[in-house]
Amino acid sequence: MQTTTLTLIFVAALLGSLLLKFWLATRQMRHVAAHRDFVPAAFAARVPLEAHQKAADYTLAKGRFGLLAMAWGAAVLLGWTLLGGLEALNGALRDALQPSLGNMGYQLALLAAFALIGGLLELPFELYGTFRIEQRFGFNRMTWKLYVADLFKNLLVGALIGLPIAALILWIMGAAGSLWWLWAWAAWMGFNLLILVLYPTVIAPLFNKFEPLADESLKSRVQALMARCGFRAKGLFVMDGSRRSAHANAYFTGFGAAKRVVFFDTLLSKLSPGEVEAVLAHELGHFKHKHVIKRIVAMFALSLAGFALLGWLSGQSWFYQGLGVLPSVVAPNDALALLLFLLVAPVFAFFVSPLFAQLSRRHEFQADAYACQQASGADLAAALLKLHEDNAATLTPDPVYVRFYYSHPPATERLAAMQQPA
Ligand SMILES: [Zn+2]
Numbered sequence: 098m099q100t101t102t103l104t105l106i107f108v109a110a111l112l113g114s115l116l117l118k119f120w121l122a123t124r125q126m127r128h129v130a131a132h133r134d135f136v137p138a139a140f141a142a143r144v145p146l147e148a149h150q151k152a153a154d155y156t157l158a159k160g161r162f163g164l165l166a167m168a169w170g171a172a173v174l175l176g177w178t179l180l181g182g183l184e185a186l187n188g189a190l191r192d193a194l195q196p197s198l199g200n201m202g203y204q205l206a207l208l209a210a211f212a213l214i215g216g217l218l219e220l221p222f223e224l225y226g227t228f229r230i231e232q233r234f235g236f237n238r239m240t241w242k243l244y245v246a247d248l249f250k251n252l253l254v255g256a257l258i259g260l261p262i263a264a265l266i267l268w269i270m271g272a273a274g275s276l277w278w279l280w281a282w283a284a285w286m287g288f289n290l291l292i293l294v295l296y297p298t299v300i301a302p303l304f305n306k307f308e309p310l311a312d313e314s315l316k317s318r319v320q321a322l323m324a325r326c327g328f329r330a331k332g333l334f335v336m337d338g339s340r341r342s343a344h345a346n347a348y349f350t351g352f353g354a355a356k357r358v359v360f361f362d363t364l365l366s367k368l369s370p371g372e373v374e375a376v377l378a379h380e381l382g383h384f385k386h387k388h389v390i391k392r393i394v395a396m397f398a399l400s401l402a403g404f405a406l407l408g409w410l411s412g413q414s415w416f417y418q419g420l421g422v423l424p425s426v427v428a429p430n431d432a433l434a435l436l437l438f439l440l441v442a443p444v445f446a447f448f449v450s451p452l453f454a455q456l457s458r459r460h461e462f463q464a465d466a467y468a469c470q471q472a473s474g475a476d477l478a479a480a481l482l483k484l485h486e487d488n489a490a491t492l493t494p495d496p497v498y499v500r501f502y503y504s505h506p507p508a509t510e511r512l513a514a515m516q517q518p519a
Contacts (some may be wrong), residue, residue, distance in 0.1 A: 103419025104179065107441060111171060118167055121498050126160040128495035129153050130507070139509060140482070148486045155234045155489040162230060166222050173218050173519035177421075177440055185236040187209060187433055195428050197340055201267060204432035208263050211436055212255070234489055243340065261430075262288045270275045270411075270431040278408030282401050287395075297350035297357050307334040310360065315370045321360070322374050326471055327382045328358045338363050344488055347376055349384070367487055375472040382432045382467030383412055407438045457504040458490045462514055474515050481508055 101456040107131035133153040136144050138324040176182045187207055227244070231237035241248075262285070269281045292300075301307070310333040311314050311398065319333060330349070337363030338346065345364040349356050366374065383389055417424040420437050424430045468477050485492065485508050494507050504509075 098413070098415050098419075100415045100418040103415055103421075105177070107420060110444050110448075113442055115167065116448075117172055119164065121480065121495075121501055122160055122164055122167075125495045125498040126157055128498070129156045129493060131490050132493035137509065140492055143482055144486060144492065147379075148489075152486070152489040152491045155230075156491045158201070158230050158492075160444065162222075162226065164370065166203075166431060169218075169222065172187070173215075174440060178242065178437070179421040181421055183433070183436060183440075185213070186214070187394050187422060191425065191428055198311075200271070200429050205260060205264060206265050207432045208436070209256070209260070212259070223292040231342065232480070236489075237341075238339055239341045245374045247304065249411065254300060258292070269433050271429055271435075275408075278404040282404040285400060285404070286397055293350075301350070302338075305340065306337045310335050312365070312370075315365075316371060318370055318374055322378060322472060323381070323502065326378070326385065328381055328384065330358050333358045333360070335360050335365060339366075340365070345484060347380060349380060352514070368480050369476070369484055371473055375468055375474075375477035376480050378468035378472035378485075379477065381471065382464030383460065384443075385467055386460065386463045388464070395490060403438075403442065407434065410434065410438065426509075445461070450512065454502060454504055455500070458506045461500065461505050463509070465511055465515055469515055478512050478515055481511060 120213050130395065131229065133150055134146075136146055136149045137303075138147075150421075190207050190210060191203055194206050198206065198421070207274055219406055224244075227239055265284050266281050270277050270286060273280045316333060323330065334357055336359050337345070343363055344361075346361045348359050350359060360373070364376070367375065388468055414424055417430065417433065417437065420441060422433060422437065425434065465477065468474075484490075490508070494503070499507055506514075
């Protein structure tokens with residue numbers, strides 16, 4: 098391929114995705130604004146107008162902010178690639194570090210510097226999102242002190258976990274010959290599985306407190322549900338999610354018999370025991386339908402395709418030059434190829450994202466149906482509405498926006514499906 102051909106394809110894809118995102122976001126905002134003053138008929142009895150309007154205002158505030166963040170993200174991407182940011186950073190680090198630290202030291206420094214600069218460039222948006230938007234709508238519970246502590250913990254954990262796996266992948270890229278991408282993929286998958294095992298017991302407790310569920314009546318209720326569904330877990334835990342945010346959730350982590358059920362304290366304070374049971378039954382539905390395994394398998398397959406593509410691209414000089422960097426003849430270009438790929442791949446992946454969103458929405462319907470068999474459908478519907486209201490999620494999203502982005506079907510569709518006889 099010609100260098101300029103890749104540049105043109107990249108610019109066209111970036112512009113196309115920006116236009117599409119802009120169109121979708123403005124559709125969503127118009128739709129929500131137009132329905133701001135009336136609660137949809139199906140919810141009129143259960144959702145107060147005030148809550149509906151708060152949801153609309155929250156959606157609009159996030160939408161406007163999202164447009165700004167999108168423009169900034171595109172500018173940063175162009176800055177790194179075609180405008181020469183990555184080329185400048187790479188050249189400076191290579192000249193300064195390669196003679197003393199060698200190829201591996203220089204490449205790790207490049208990855209770390211890129212991650213740090215990228216993080217700094219995003220920081221204002223993160224701060225504004227948390228301390229302005231979330232704060233304004235009453236969701237933020239994070240203090241500055243906690244924010245800074247989190248930041249440093251994240252940096253430390255990121256370095257402790259990220260640098261060794263980056264070093265391993267770079268080593269494989271340099272040493273494993275033309276099939277390096279297959280070995281690198283295997284290493285990456287092994288690493289992901291390790292994180293899956295370590296996350297609940299080692300990483301998550303660095304950020305939150307987990308205490309065994311103390312409420313005996315809820316505990317026996319949940320255990321009865323799990324027994325009914327033939328599901329085993331190692332423990333039921335309550336997490337202090339309220340330290341950071343008022344948003345509520347429940348999830349499973351871990352593998353096989355080491356699985357844990359984690360409830361956010363915010364969930365338990367908002368839902369009745371029957372509703373908690375119904376929410377958990379929905380999560381169990383994801384296991385029963387093997388959604389979790391299917392997702393892991395899909396991730397394995399997609400990563401393999403990604404590594405194979407990178408294996409091919411990293412050997413083409415137009416891949417570098419077409420995206421604004423010059424490959425070196427005296428030093429390895431592996432870290433450079435990784436960074437370019439990570440920067441550019443999402444632009445193209447965006448166009449297939451609706452396929453995954455659609456699959457995910459189908460899974461949600463299946464999990465709802467399972468929950469209605471194993472627990473009370475009325476409780477599930479009530480829990481869904483409460484969580485919607487507490488998260489200020491809009492009940493009137495734009496249908497096209499939903500098709501593109503929503504991993505969960507809108508509440509209207511989920512409630513309608515629950516009312517259908519199975
Ligand atoms: Zn679900």
